[in-house]
Amino acid sequence: MRATPVSNHDQPDGKSVVTKSWRAADLNLLSGGAIEYAPIISEAQIQLVSDQLDVWDAWPLADALGNPVHWRGAELWFALAVPRSADPEQRHHLARIHHFRRVDDRFEHLGETLPEGLSPGSRLWSGSALCERGRVTLFFTATGRKGEATTTFHQRIFATSAELLSSVEQPFGAWSQPREMVQADGALYRPANQDEGEPGKIKAFRDPAFFRDQGRADYLLFTGxxxxxxxxxxxxxxxxxxxxAGAYQLLPPLISATGINNELERPHIVRSAGRLYLFWSTQRGVFAPGINAPTGLYGATAASLEGPWDLLNGHGLVIANPPERPTQAYSWWVLPDLSVTSFVDYWRPENPAKTEFEGRRERFGGTFAPFLHIELDGTHARLVKG
Structure with missing residues (x-):
């Protein structure tokens, strides 16, 4: 693993980054433009990886360019998972990282990835995974604190590494002691150290996504x-x-949604046709009051990391959930071939005869959603249909 523990400095060099401000005026363009809606997910398309697990937030084991690594004739993937329960919302308090084998568009569950107690957190949230020279580096969010008596929402960014083996039963060697890669400095980024909160309203310092530019400099993107x-x-x-020396130094944000949105989740970058494309997921409920924007995959593009960044399609929206199923999928991840994965979220319509809690289990998918595919042309993005 090239990276070493935390080494922030008080005044990061902001000359190399032009922050793009995402404004309400940009999103107002949605009211007069064509929106790319994902097709409705049918019940026949929902294939549980396991009838004992809820699965969400997935990412591949990838090379330094973001391409999924071929392993035993397939791909190796990671995702958050928990035992299925009556209330799917409780998954955020129990999440662990599991690994899966992808054969074509079918996923096979292989097991829980990290030994219990290895992480300094009480649970694990999303990240990314790099494979180089036969070794896996897993970047992840350590949420809460080990041994805490009550659930907190402290978020820190760590990495651990292990040798990649050939055994389906045991794909990884011994994992290294996790190392904290970067910390919120309180000047550019708020520490995510809340003791109490709820999804959608807490502050963020999570979702580390590895990126290597063509000059071979290494970066971590994150939700902040x-x-x-x-x-x-x-x-x-x-x-x-x-x-x-391999120590990560904070730079100013690539995208700022101050005043309009609380969470730009799971950011990651894909190269296409000589440009960089930055993607993130967000939900309708975390936009500021008065902003009518759907849950979906959003993005921006630039010629280089330094920017300037242009919102895709003028407003940023790439793919939206269909109006009839506004919460059917979430947590999109775009691969270099422009295929797009996500997970099946609350895909069924609400049942007025049941309370919100009573209806959660039957509405929640908790598995990989059908892959989609997009096309990119400069500052424009579209969903490939048919």
């Missing part, structure tokens, strides 16, 4: 909250760059 403009809706896409 602004320390420069703190508020109820202060979501940003953060970035940190590895220095020559």
């Amino acid at each position: 909250s602004s320390a420069q403009n703190p508020g109820t809706h202060d979501g940003v896409i953060g970035i940190a760059k590895a220095d020559e």
